[in-house]
Amino acid sequence: MSSCFLTITVLTYNSEKYIFETLESISTQARKDVQVIISDDCSVDKTVEIIDNWKSLHEAKFKEIILLTSIENQGIVRNKIKTFPLISGEYLKGLAGDDKLAENAIEAIKNDTVKYQDDEIILGKVKWFGENVNQNTIVIRNEITQKLNSSDKQIEYLLNGYHYPAIGFLYKTSFITQVGLFDERFKNLEDIGLHLRLLFKKKQIQFSENCYVHYRKHHENVSSLQTIEILSKLQIDYLKIILEFAKKYGKRKFILNAQWNLVLSYLIFKLGNQGFICKQLNSLRTSFQPKKFYNLFSNE
Secondary structure, three states: OOOOOEEEEEEEOOOOOOOHHHHHHHHHHOOOOEEEEEEOOOOOOOHHHHHHHHHHHHHHHHHEEEEEOOOOOHHHHHHHOOOHOOOOOOEEEEEEEEOOOOOOOHHHHHHHHHHHOOOEEEEEEEEEOOOOOOOOOOEHHHHHHOOOOHHHHHHHHHOOOOOHHHHHEEEEHHHHHHHHOOOOOOOOOHHHHHHHHHHOOOOOEEEEEEEEEEEEOOOOOOOOOOHHHHHHHHOHHHHHHHHHHHHHHHHHHHHHHHHHHHHHHHHHHHOOOOOOHHHHHHHHHHHHHHHHHHHHHHHO
16 A cells, blocks of 8 residues: 655666766655665675765655665566565656656656556656767657557557667556566566566556656666677567567567567577677568568558
């Protein structure tokens, strides 16, 4: 049962370079109906020390601030899951330890929960900042969201290989509990499976015009590529999830497409995930997507 309006969870791992900036973006919007849970995944730098100091200065401004630590690194999914027994907010907003809560985001979230009071999933805008980034980049764009006006269209957007910015989501906590938490088979890929499970319940994402988060792009992001690698280390797990839900959805073009991408990705990793041959294989993979040809011969 919720006892406050909003819980903000912050996940950290060796985040000493950015965590203070992240926490300050929250403290400038402090409210007594907001709970903050910070979950650290066994950092070996000064992350926990910085959080402890910030907590002692600001905990009176919030409903409460909870710091969770680990004795071993467990990955993003388990780091997130361990926050759930302590969540007391009616709504849940996640944040990474290197991002920032957008200015006036909590007030915007409050307004959106009134506007979409009968809905369980709201996606706010996310603005990129950081290394080699156009500072005006905001996702997800309106010309895209206007076309995603049903749960089926929102599912197919994901099965087609596109993404919603995970850090922009706001969830009604009771619905997340009802649907189930994150899939622990994939320790560093928490978002895509959850979003598909939610949408398979025939619930629609409501797209807010408000910016919730500033997402920091830098070379240390979990999803970033090493410069000589062809595919992300998360590629295989991502494609396994897509294939699993494509089979549940039942349309052959999505199943064939996921299988094609998974087989070619396995081969690229088998050959070292770098170099000329892997680059050519990846070009083959992306150029000859089965869904492109399937659409020519089927009305599915």
